[in-house]
Every structure is written in structure tokens, then in C-alpha cells.
Amino acid sequence: SQQGEEDPQALSIQEGENATMNCSYKTSINNLQWYRQNSGRGLVHLILIRSNEREKHSGRLRVTLDTSKKSSSLLITASRAADTASYFCATDFHSGGYQKVTFGIGTKLQVIP
Amino acid sequence: KAGVTQTPRYLIKTRGQQVTLSCSPISGHRSVSWYQQTPGQGLQFLFEYFSETQRNKGNFPGRFSGRQFSNSRSEMNVSTLELGDSALYLCASSQGQTSSGNTIYFGEGSWLTVV
Numbered sequence: 532s533q534q535g536e537e538d539p540q541a542l543s544i545q546e547g548e549n550a551t552m553n554c555s556y557k558t559s560i561n562n563l564q565w566y567r568q569n570s571g572r573g574l575v576h577l578i579l580i581r582s583n584e585r586e587k588h589s590g591r592l593r594v595t596l597d598t599s600k601k602s603s604s605l606l607i608t609a610s611r612a613a614d615t616a617s618y619f620c621a622t623d624f625h626s627g628g629y630q631k632v633t634f635g636i637g638t639k640l641q642v643i644p
Numbered sequence: 645k646a647g648v649t650q651t652p653r654y655l656i657k658t659r660g661q662q663v664t665l666s667c668s669p670i671s672g673h674r675s676v677s678w679y680q681q682t683p684g685q686g687l688q689f690l691f692e693y694f695s696e697t698q699r700n701k702g703n704f705p706g707r708f709s710g711r712q713f714s715n716s717r718s719e720m721n722v723s724t725l726e727l728g729d730s731a732l733y734l735c736a737s738s739q740g741q742t743s744s745g746n747t748i749y750f751g752e753g754s755w756l757t758v759v
Contacts, residue, residue, distance in 0.1 A: 561745060562745040564747070564748070566748075566750075571732070571753075571755075572752055572753070573648070573734060573736075573750035573751050573752045573753055574687075574734070574736075574748075574750040575750070576747045576748060576749065579745060579747065581745065619686075619687065621748070623745070631689060631700050631702070632677070632689065632748070633687075633689055634679070634686060634687035634689075635686060635687075636685075636686035637686060637687075
């Protein structure tokens with residue numbers, strides 16, 4: 532199963548509303564990153580939060596990290612139609628002698644104008 | 645500076661054939677990773693190369709292989725293609741190894757269809 536899993540898998544909101552996506556992971560991490568992907572395109576890095584950080588902001592994005600619950604959330608405030616995309620969290624963890632970065636299945640966000 | 649470039653963007657292959665995909669990282673980036681993305685499985689990590697050495701690998705069969713050249717450009721090869729190999733293959737580069745918290749920059753991907 533995935534190291535990181537986003538929730539919900541799909542989210543539909545009206546323009547102007549806030550969108551919240553969650554990511555849960557299983558093992559200890561050093562960093563957690565959020566990415567965005569427009570349909571069929573490459574992923575674009577949004578924000579990185581380190582394990583010793585609890586909250587970070589970037590424009591309309593707010594990311595929180597709760598290492599005790601092994602979870603993170605991405606909040607997009609005042610959403611726009613252009614925010615329609617899939618959002619992925621990526622976590623790094625140690626497995627089988629390797630330090631790996633893995634992505635979840637993603638949350639598909641639709642912002643209705 | 646130019647982003648991560650992947651070629652070809654689209655290709656169709658027949659079962660049993662082999663395919664080679666190419667990736668040119670951002671100038672100055674030494675790490676190149678490859679991912680397979682399918683609707684059902686999401687993004688699956690294939691392998692990561694850093695300074696021409698494979699540093700990490702995912703859980704894919706030996707039919708999937710890769711290499712990195714001295715100029716950091718990378719290729720991945722899939723032999724004996726199966727229908728299930730149809731996917732978007734994404735290449736990503738970063739300055740250092742991805743597990744060190746370096747931002748990963750993705751290319752647009754190569755769409756592979758196996759018929």
C-alpha cells in the first residue's frame with residue numbers, strides 16, 4: 532500500500548470556497564511535499580514542510596504537519612477555477628536500505644466557476 | 645533555464661517490443677528519478693540516479709532499467725512490453741538526491757501505449 536494517501540480522492544467546490552486536502556503516511560519522514568498536476572501534465576512543486584515544522588504558508592496555500600498523527604493537510608483559500616487539478620503529497624522514508632520518496636494517489640480537485 | 649525535457653512525448657508499441665525513453669534534467673541537476681503513473685496505481689517510483697549511479701529503486705521487475713550519463717541525462721528502458729505497461733512515464737530532476745528534501749522538478753512525461 533502507499534506510504535502516503537490523500538483524502539478525499541475527489542473534491543468539488545464552488546469558486547471562492549476553501550479546499551482542504553489531507554495526507555496520511557505510515558512511517559517517520561524527514562520531509563513532506565505537496566505537488567499539483569494538471570490533467571496529463573507533469574507535476575509542479577507547491578510547498579515543502581520539514582518534519583520539525585508545523586505550518587507553512589505560500590500565497591493562498593497553507594500546509595500543516597502533525598507528526599504525532601502522521602498526517603498533513605493542504606488548504607487552498609479563496610479557490611479559483613484555475614486551481615482545478617490533482618494534488619499529491621510526497622513523503623520520504625527509509626525502506627529496504629534505500630531512502631525513497633513516494634507519492635500518494637492524489638486528490639482530484641474541481642473548482643466550479 | 646530550460647525545464648526537464650522528456651522525449652518522445654507520445655508513442656505506441658506492440659506487446660513484446662522494447663522501448664527507450666529519454667530525459668534531460670534541468671542544467672546543474674545531478675539527480676534524475678523516474679515514475680510510472682497509471683489511473684489505478686497513481687505515481688509509482690521506478691528508480692533514481694545520482695552522479696551516474698542508481699541510488700534508489702522501486703518495486704518493478706527487471707524489465708525496467710535505466711541509466712544516467714556523465715552529463716546527467718538519463719534513459720529508461722522497458723523490455724518485453726506488456727499491456728499493463730501502458731502509462732505516463734514521468735522523469736524528474738533535482739539538485740541533490742530527492743530524499744534529502746530537494747525540490748523535484750518534473751517533465752511533461754512520455755505517454756506510452758502498448759497494444
